[in-house]
Amino acid sequence: MKKLDVIVLGATGAAGQNVVESLQNHPWFNLVALGASSRSAGKTYQEAIAGAVFFDKTPAEDVLKMKVLDINKIDPEDYGVAFSALPSDVAKIIEGKYAKKIPVFSTASAYRYEKDVPILIPDVNPSHAKIVKKQQENRGWEGFICPGPNCTTVGLVTSLKPIIDNFGIRSLHMVSSQSLSGAGEKGLRSDSEYRKSVEMNVLPYIEGEEEKVVEETQKILGKYQKNNINPLNIKIGVTCTRVYVNRVHLESVFLETKKENDISEVKKIMNNYISEPQKLQLPSAPEKPIILFEDNLLPQPKLHYKYGGQVTLVGRLRKDPVFKNGLSYVVTSDNLDKGAGGGIVLSAEFLKKKRYF
Ligand SMILES: NC(=O)c1ccc[n+]([C@@H]2O[C@H](COP(=O)([O-])OP(=O)(O)OC[C@H]3O[C@@H](n4cnc5c(N)ncnc54)[C@H](OP(=O)(O)O)[C@@H]3O)[C@@H](O)[C@H]2O)c1
Structure with missing residues (x-):
């Protein structure tokens, strides 16, 4: 299977770092871009996370050297999937923009309580994934938003x-x-x-x-x-x-x-x-x-x-x-793994396996 190119939005934060960790050497997803605010844009990932590093394992050298992008200056269509670990107010705008084109797996609460959006934990409520089809129909989106829980x-x-x-x-x-x-x-x-x-x-x-x-x-x-x-x-x-x-x-x-x-x-x-x-x-x-x-x-x-x-x-x-x-x-x-990064990567694996994208 050809790997899908993916981007992490909010990659420099606590939850975002765990998404990055969960995607390293992933058999199905290829981590090609890291996005954050204009404060981090242009810095290497290593520079951008200095002072608040929360990895279990140190990221690979090539990840630390990647230049962080400004999430407002990215074309979603350059990627197959987005993983978002943005603050909720920012996620509300950015995730909606991305989901018009590609699947978005999110740690943020921005869309969790909307009727056509699941709060997916594949171990617990796998049947709820079906609601993303309704979401796509309702909103005319090619992609969708699939958040994890708090x-x-x-x-x-x-x-x-x-x-x-x-x-x-x-x-x-x-x-x-x-x-x-x-x-x-x-x-x-x-x-x-x-x-x-x-x-x-x-x-x-x-x-x-x-x-x-x-x-x-x-x-x-x-x-x-x-x-x-x-x-x-x-x-x-x-x-x-x-x-x-x-x-x-x-x-x-x-x-x-x-x-x-x-x-x-x-x-x-x-x-x-x-x-x-x-x-x-x-x-x-x-x-x-x-x-x-x-x-x-x-x-x-x-x-x-x-x-x-x-x-x-x-x-x-x-x-x-x-x-x-x-x-x-x-x-x-683990609030950062199951509760954030690892959890949404597992959801993406589940929906990929079930051919939602
Ligand atoms: N921490 C947890 O255990 C946990 C668990 C589940 C869910 N969540 C949810 O995950 C999301 C992230 O939480 P966090 O704890 O990782 O927060 P955080 O450590 O404060 O990280 C926030 C991330 O969002 C970026 N960001 C902030 N404001 C931005 C803006 N205006 N434009 C673009 N990017 C912006 C930051 O980039 P800069 O570094 O450039 O500022 C950083 O990458 C939240 O919605 C939170 O509720 C967190």
């Missing part, structure tokens, strides 16, 4: 999917401990006031985050029926906090299932959960979407990297005494 939603819904499929869910609470890189560059730069405010501390509020997690969870776990995504109708309570951890979000989940549950059965269905990326053997798919731990000290954000950026780690799974059919557990998810 980095806090992704671990939550992935861990919920086998539970909801087998027992149903009546109500749900989640308290997050979110890492600094979830706030992008301002969370990473050592001289940033925001980062300093979290140092040896916990911030009890992240503006806009709780609403996003609720709406996205309902949409992602909703059913695709008659060309529409019908959101799941359950009550969800969320508290999002920022902690002094560089990378990987931890979430404490409390829920009530509709059917009576048996804890060993829940463990079994979580352990055995397999989805489309595994069945299709997509290049970025982990062996299993979820890894379950019995050790009470796992999972931990600091140790998450050992298991890979695309997996959702679950531990401390136990009965919750507050609800009738109560369960509680802790989940970790």
